[in-house]
Amino acid sequence: MIVLFIAIAVIVLFILIAKNIQDNEDVKRIESSYEHTVYQREETERREKEIADKEKEIAEKATLISQEPFFKGVGGKINMAIKGLYFRTTNDIESARQLCYGDIIYLVKDIENEKDAYAVAVYTKNGAHIGYIPREYSMGMTQLLDLGIEPKCMITKKTFHEIPYLYMDVYYKNSEQEKIDERLESELVEKFKRLGFKETSILRWDLITKNRPKPYETTVDISAYRNNGGFDITETLKSKDKIRDIRYFYMDNIGKNNYEIAEKLEKSNELEMAIKKYEENIDIEEVIAASAIRLSILYKKIKQYQKIIPMLKIATEKARKFGDDAEINKLNDRLNMFLNNASFMKKYGGVTEDKIDSNEN
Secondary structure (H helix, E strand, C coil), X not given: CHHHHHHHHHHHHHHXXXXXXXXXXXXXXXXXXXXXXXXXXXXXXXXXXXXXXXXXXXXXXXXXXXXXXXXXXXXXXXXXXXXXXXXXXXXXXXXXXXXXXXXXXXEEECCCCCXXXXXXXXXXXXXXXXXXXXHHHHHHHHHHXXXXXXXXXXEEEECCCCCCCEEEEEEEECHHHHHHHHHXXXXXXXXXXXXXXXXXXXXXXXXXXXXXXXXXXXXXXXXXXXXXXXXXXXXXXXXXXXXXXXXXXXXXXXXXXXXXXXXXXXXXXXXXXXXXXXXXXXXXXXXXXXXXXXXXXXXXXXXXXXXXXXXXXXXXXXXXXXXXXXHHHHHHHHHHHHHCCHHHHHHHCCCCCCCCCCCXX
């Protein structure tokens, strides 16, 4: 009987001990669960604060950027990444892979975007939606579009990842600059026509590294857009069974080539031929200041003094069309140097054959 009692007591004791252990484990689990819940809540709050701070930072940056002259209708250019291609459709991504440097793309306000009231989408000419402009630019770009200004957009870089990173130039001009540049663009195209599309092709294409024209392709049309002191050229090429466009940057390619040839002709003392190259540059309005300065030196060497001042005046007027103050100042300084030189003015007037004092080299 005693043994039975002891056995029961031991069993009860073990049960109590086991229950106590279980209770302790339950308490630990509860405490652990509570701590985990607290941690999750704190982590969620931390992340929400980070997101809120980031949103605030972006909003402040967007507000600041929107005040820049570019977004006030003054004109200019901005290079930016195209965001969000990863989230686009397979067809959109494939269209993005086909893009090349110089391809034109378009901006469209996304008024139904729930995440950004100022969202501006980017589309290809075929209607593929390839992403958005960076959010910090969206407010400024929206107000620019609301002004009725439609910036030109051009692909400037594409990586070769499976889903490529894309970058673009966004640029436009104010109305005054637009008028000036339209005239310069028209004059450049007319110059190419006058000199011959075929005859100037090698020099026009000097900077093209990809998609160079093939020998069997001929140029049927050229359009120009003045940009960064030069011109973005779109050239339409035609072959037997295909028409395609190429795009490249042109900046005094013909004039620079003429100038290099003229320098070599000078070194070999073929002055008359060098003069013709420099005169051609004044005529086609490329490398104007440098060519005019060399002409003034060569005219003196061959004693054609009467040509110097008229040539410098013509060159100065041509340079004014491009609004390059540095070039204009060089030409004015050169012109004034001759006008203020009494000895030269005698020579220019044909009064005497005295030697002209100068420090030229």
